[in-house]
Amino acid sequence: MSSGPRTYRLGEIVARLGGELAGNQDPEISRIATLESAGPGDLSFVSNPRYLKQLGATRASAVILARGQREATRLPRILCDDPYAYYARAAQLLNPDTRPVPGVHPQAVVDPGAQVAASATVGPFCHVGRGAQLGERVVLAPGCVIGEEVQIGEDGRLGPSVTVYARSVIGKRALIHAGVVIGADGFGIAPQAGRWIKIPQTGRVVIGDDVEVGANTTIDRGALDDTVIEDGVKLDNQIQIAHNVRVGAHTAIAAFAGVAGSARIGKHCLIGGAARIMGHIEIVDGVTVTATSFVTKSIRTAGTYTAVLPAEPAREWAKTIANLRSLGRLPRRVSEGETRKKPGGRKGKR
Amino acid sequence: MSSGPRTYRLGEIVARLGGELAGNQDPEISRIATLESAGPGDLSFVSNPRYLKQLGATRASAVILARGQREATRLPRILCDDPYAYYARAAQLLNPDTRPVPGVHPQAVVDPGAQVAASATVGPFCHVGRGAQLGERVVLAPGCVIGEEVQIGEDGRLGPSVTVYARSVIGKRALIHAGVVIGADGFGIAPQAGRWIKIPQTGRVVIGDDVEVGANTTIDRGALDDTVIEDGVKLDNQIQIAHNVRVGAHTAIAAFAGVAGSARIGKHCLIGGAARIMGHIEIVDGVTVTATSFVTKSIRTAGTYTAVLPAEPAREWAKTIANLRSLGRLPRRVSEGETRKKPGGRKGKR
Amino acid sequence: MSSGPRTYRLGEIVARLGGELAGNQDPEISRIATLESAGPGDLSFVSNPRYLKQLGATRASAVILARGQREATRLPRILCDDPYAYYARAAQLLNPDTRPVPGVHPQAVVDPGAQVAASATVGPFCHVGRGAQLGERVVLAPGCVIGEEVQIGEDGRLGPSVTVYARSVIGKRALIHAGVVIGADGFGIAPQAGRWIKIPQTGRVVIGDDVEVGANTTIDRGALDDTVIEDGVKLDNQIQIAHNVRVGAHTAIAAFAGVAGSARIGKHCLIGGAARIMGHIEIVDGVTVTATSFVTKSIRTAGTYTAVLPAEPAREWAKTIANLRSLGRLPRRVSEGETRKKPGGRKGKR
Secondary structure, eight states: OOBOOOOEEHHHHHHHHOOEEESSOOOEEOEEOOTTTOOTTEEEEOSSGGGGGGGGTOOOSEEEEEGGGGGGOSSOEEEESOHHHHHHHHHHHHSOBOOOOOEEOTTOEEOTTOEEOTTOEEOTTOEEOTTOEEOTTOEEOTTOEEOTTOEEOTTOEEOTTOEEOTTOEEOTTOEEOTTOEEEEOOOOEEEETTEEEEOOOOOOEEEOSSOEEOTTOEEEOOSSSOEEEOTTOEEOTTOEEOTTOEEOTTOEEOTTOEEOTTOEEOTTOEEOTTOEEOTTOEEOTTEEEOTTOEEOSOBOSOEEEEOOOBOEEHHHHHHHHHHHHHTTTHHHHHHHHHHHTSTTSOOOOO | OOBOOOOEEHHHHHHHHOOEEESSOOOEEOEEOOTTTOOTTEEEEOSSGGGGGGGGGOOOSEEEEEGGGGGGOSSOEEEESOHHHHHHHHHHHHSOBOOOOOEEOTTOEEOTTOEEOTTOEEOTTOEEOTTOEEOTTOEEOTTOEEOTTOEEOTTOEEOTTOEEOTTOEEOTTOEEOTTOEEEEOOOOEEEETTEEEEOOOOOOEEEOSSOEEOTTOEEEOOSSSOEEEOTTOEEOTTOEEOTTOEEOTTOEEOTTOEEOTTOEEOTTOEEOTTOEEOTTOEEOTTEEEOTTOEEOSOBOSOEEEEOOOBOEEHHHHHHHHHHHHHTTTHHHHHHHHHHHTSTTSOOOOO | OOBOOOOEEHHHHHHHHOOEEESSOOOEEOEEOOTTTOOTTEEEEOSSGGGGGGGGGOOOSEEEEEGGGGGGOSSOEEEESOHHHHHHHHHHHHSOBOOOOOEEOTTOEEOTTOEEOTTOEEOTTOEEOTTOEEOTTOEEOTTOEEOTTOEEOTTOEEOTTOEEOTTOEEOTTOEEOTTOEEEEOOOOEEEETTEEEEOOOOOOEEEOSSOEEOTTOEEEOOSSSOEEEOTTOEEOTTOEEOTTOEEOTTOEEOTTOEEOTTOEEOTTOEEOTTOEEOTTOEEOTTEEEOTTOEEOSOBOSOEEEEOOOBOEEHHHHHHHHHHHHHTTTHHHHHHHHHHHTSTTSOOOOO
C-alpha cells in the first residue's frame, strides 16, 4: 500500500507518542532510517545495544534510545522504555496510510445482492458475489474475488488478486496481502477401493480483528466446523493453514510455516519460519517453535521447542551422518566392551 | 465453490448409498456435522472408535457407524463397512455442486479462435487464448488466464485467478483451486562463463482425469518432454511439481510437498506435507513418505519412508545436538576403551 | 510464453553458435528432443557420458557432443566444449520468443500519469498505477497489477496475475512468472503489551537486469532500506525473500527456498530447493547450500554446506531416532566403561 509521508518536529512526536525529549534542538523529521543510511531530516533508533557504536558516525537528525542510554550521544534524542516499539509507532505516524477514493470502479463487477459500504473502495477487475458484505472503508485492490456471503469488517484492506471463498468471515482492520487465498477447500479425501472420494468442505474460515496475512498464504475452509484465526494474529508470506485449525489470539507465524488439519495453536505463540505443526495436536499459550522445527505431538507447557539441524561444511556433515547411521551398532559395541571388562579381563558370556 | 444444501430422509440416503438402516425413526437430514457440534437435523459419523464415547452426548438426529457398532447407540443409524467413506458420499449428496449459469461473461475476453462449449461458464476478467478448448460444463471462476491451445476436459472447474500456460492439457472433472499456476517454465538454466543461459521449456503439462489441485500449487511444464499428472491424483495447497515429473495415478500429496525435476512417483503413493523428493529418482507404487521427510534416492520397495526429527524442548535438543556433533569423537573413545580392556587391564598397542 | 518454432540446417546452427560440424549430412532441424524421444528432424544432445549408450538407439537426425566424443556415433553431430550450454543456446535459437502485438488492451486500466512505451504490451485486466514506467517492449500478461511509481526496464515480461507493489524497480530483460508478488510488506511487527504493532515497510524492492522469478514466488519490500536482487539472479517457484535481503549477482535459488530478513547472499551461489537461510547472516560468494539444509550462521568460506537427513525405511529410522535420543546417556556409559577398566578389572572410584 502506498503512503504519503508528512513531517513532524521531534517535540511533536514526543507530544503524540510519549517518551522524554533530550538535547538542545527540535529538528524537523520526515522519515525513519537506519543509523547507517540516515541523513538530515531522518530519525533513527537503537533497539539493540550492539549498534550503539554506530551512533558516532550516523548522520541522523535525531535518535530513539532506551532511557539508560541518555549519554550515548549528543544528538537530539527521544528516551523511552522500548525503542523498537517506539520506532514502530513513529514510523506509523510518519507514514500514514493514504486512503483511496471511495467507490466501485466501473470495471469491477459487484453482484446486486452484495452490500458495499459507501466509504469502501472496490478496484478494477474485482468480483464481489451475491450476499457479500464489505464494511466501512474496506479497500479491495485490483483483481480481488470475493465469494458469496463473505463478510469483511470495517477498515479491511485486501491487496491485489486476493481470493476469499464463499461464506468466509474477516474481522475489522484486516490487512491481507496479494495472492492470498482464504477459504479454498481443505484437503479432505477418503480412500475407497483404490480411489479417492472427495469430502465436501462445508465449514468456513473465520478471521478475527486486526489480523495481517502475508502474500500468497493459504487458509483452508473447515471440513464441517470452521477454521478460526483469532484476533491480532500476524501471518507472514506463503503460510499454509489447513482445515479446522485454530490459531490463538496474538500469535505470530513466520513465512512458510505449515499447520496441518485440526491442530490448535494457543495465544501469544511464536511459530518460526518453515516450522511444521502436525495435525490434530494442541499447543498451549506462550509456546515458541523455532524455524524449521516439526512439532509432532501436543505441547502442554509454555517454552521453546526445536529440532534445528544447522548446515555444516559438507565434509563435516558426511562424518556426522555416517556416525548417525552407525549408531545402531554403537550400543552393541559398548555392551561388548562392558562384557569384556569383567574382572580378570576375560570375555564373559553373552 | 458454493453449494446449495438439500434435505433427505435417512432412509432415502440409505436407498441411494447403501448400508443398513437401524433404529425406529426416519429423521429428515439437512447436513453433516461432527458429534460435538451436531444438532437436530444433522447426521454425524464415527470413523475412529475412540470417538464412540461421544455418542452419548451428541445431539445429532442420526449417525453413521461401522457394522460392528450397531449397539453403540439407540439413535437412528446407518451401519456400513467404512463410515468415513460413507460420510464422504453422504456429504456429497447433501452438498451438491451448484452449477453457475452457462455463458461467457461480457467482461471476459475469449479469443475468436478458442472453442468454448455452450454449457461452459467463463467468469468476468478471464482471458482465454487462441486455440484453447473448454469442454462441456467447464467453469472458470473470475480472473483465470487460459493460454493458447490449452485443453480443459468436461466438468473441469477452476477457482479464481488460476493460470494455465499455453498447450497444457487438463482432463475431465478437474478441480483446480485459486492461484494455481500450471505450465510455467521449469527451472532450466545452464552455466556458461559465470552466467546463466536460459533453457527454453518446450514440453507441456498433461493432467489426467479426476485430478484436484490445491490453492497456489505450481506445476511446471517439461523442458523437452512433458510433466505428467495421472488420473485421480490429489494435490493439496502450495505444492511444487518441477519439470518432467510424473505423478502416478491415485497418488495423494499433502501441502508444501516438493517434487524436483524428472522424479517419478508411482501410483497409490501417499506423500506427506512438506516432504521433498529429489530430482531424477524413482519411487515405486504404494510408497508412503511421511511429512517433512526428504527422499534422496530411488525407492524400489513399497512401504513407509521417513526421517522425521520431532521438536523437543530447547534444553533437550541442545543436548541431542551436542552429542550428535561429538559423535565423531565417540567411536575413537570406544575403541580406546576396547584396547585398554585387554586381559590384565593394561593398555594394549594401538 | 508461447513460441513459434523455425527450422535450421545443422550447418546454419554451427555458423551461428560455433562448434564443429561432423558427419556427411546437413539435416534440417526443427526442434530439440531427448535421445529417447527424438525423431526425424530433431537435434539431441549428450551432456552426461552415462547417456552415451543411448546414442545407438536414438532416432534423432543429429546430436550435440563433447569434442572428445567425436567417434561415439556416425550421426551428423556438433562437437563443442559444453554440450549442455550448447543445447541451451540451440533451444533458444529454435524457440524464439514470439512478441505479442504492442499496445494497451481496451480492458486494461492504465493511470494517465503512467508512462508506457509505445512498443510495450499491456494485456487485459491489468492495472498500471500513477507514475509507473514500463520500458520498451515490456509485456504484461493478463491480470497484472503494477503499483504507483514502479519501474520495469526494457524487454521485461510478466506472466499472468503478477503483482508489483508501489515503487519497486525491476531491471532489463526480467522474466517474471505467474502469481509472483514483488514488494508486499515485509513481516515487521513489534511486541507491546501482548499485542503486535505493525512497522510500516517503507523500503523498496530493487531487482537488477536479467533476473528470472518463478511462479508464486514472493519478494518483500524493505522495512527501511531496500531488498535487493542483483543482476542475473535466477529464482525458481515459491521462493520467499524477506525484507532487506540482498541476493548477489548470478546466484541461482531453487524452489521453496526461504531467505529470512536482512540475510545477505553472495554472488555465484547455488541455494538448493527448500533450503533455509537464517536472518541477519552473511554468505560469501561461491557457496553451495544443498536442498533442505538450514544455514543458521554466517558462512565465510566458499564451499558446499549441508545438513541433509535422507529418508529411510520407517523401521530403520525408528532405530536411528531411538539411538539419537539415547545419546544423552551414551557418553556416561562409555565413561563408566573407562572407569571400570582400571588395572585389575575392579570398579574404580567415581
